[in-house]
Amino acid sequence: MDSPIRSVRVTRYVTPLREGGSLPALAEADDGFLYVLKFRGAGQGLKALVAELIAGELARTLGLRMPEIVFAQLDEAFGRTEPDEEIQDLLKASTGLNMGIHYLSGAITFDPLVTTLPARLASQIVWLDCFVTNVDRTARNTNMLIWHKELWLIDHGAALYFHHSGQPWQEQSRRPFVPVKDHVLLSQASELETVDAEYRQLLTPERIADIVDLVPNEWLVDANDPDAESAAERRAVYVGFLQDRLAHSHLFVQEAINARHARI
Known part of the structure; x- marks a missing residue:
């Protein structure tokens, strides 16, 4: 059975969201939508992504409103031109499957x-x-x-x-x-x-x-x-x-x- 969680490929890093301690970012994917990216290479590591997914989908099951969660693939070459060294290191450490949360523009x-x-x-x-x-x-x-x-x-x-x-x-x-x-x-x-x-x-x-x-x-x-x-x-x-x-x-x-x- 196919997963109900869609998969996208990250195509453009837009801007870091520095209010988050793990440096999430706003990014565009190949479906044309913007997502808040949560990175596997961030300080909290993969367990934070596990918690995001399980708790988020539990909330959805219980009838609470949650933005769509997607699996976001980050290619190895992504971010090589990023001038900020901290962000570049984060992107390098996050090659592979990350999490995207649909960006609620204007919220x-x-x-x-x-x-x-x-x-x-x-x-x-x-x-x-x-x-x-x-x-x-x-x-x-x-x-x-x-x-x-x-x-x-x-x-x-x-x-x-x-x-x-x-x-x-x-x-x-x-x-x-x-x-x-x-x-x-x-x-x-x-x-x-x-x-x-x-x-x-x-x-x-x-x-x-x-x-x-x-x-x-x-x-x-x-x-x-x-x-x-x-x-x-x-x-x-x-x-x-x-x-x-x-x-x-x-x-x-x-x-x-x-x-x-x-x-x-």
């Missing part, structure tokens, strides 16, 4: 002081971020955009941070999400228990496995480590983590409810 950053979201939508986003342990949706950095008067979610590379720790995933899958206390939408998220019941039905074991199956093998293996887990083994870890976390969602939901009561 503005979500400002919680200007826009108040409905309680249900706020609860859905808080639930998602607790589920995937996304630490990067705070008042300082909301990672949400308003485009055509609708709210869109972006930037999930900081999610699934268990894969950076080296600790057993089983233990981490059942931990409450303590950073929810800093979530920009927490005060408005008054329907967490209702959303939890609905989302537990939507995220079937089959759907979780299908989303993890979207991750390319080359993003899961460490070519420099002969003793590293295989792509299939790494895939099984992500599936196991997400399924077990969903089975114990009451833990992170209660943590969020407690944090919300403490804030308001």
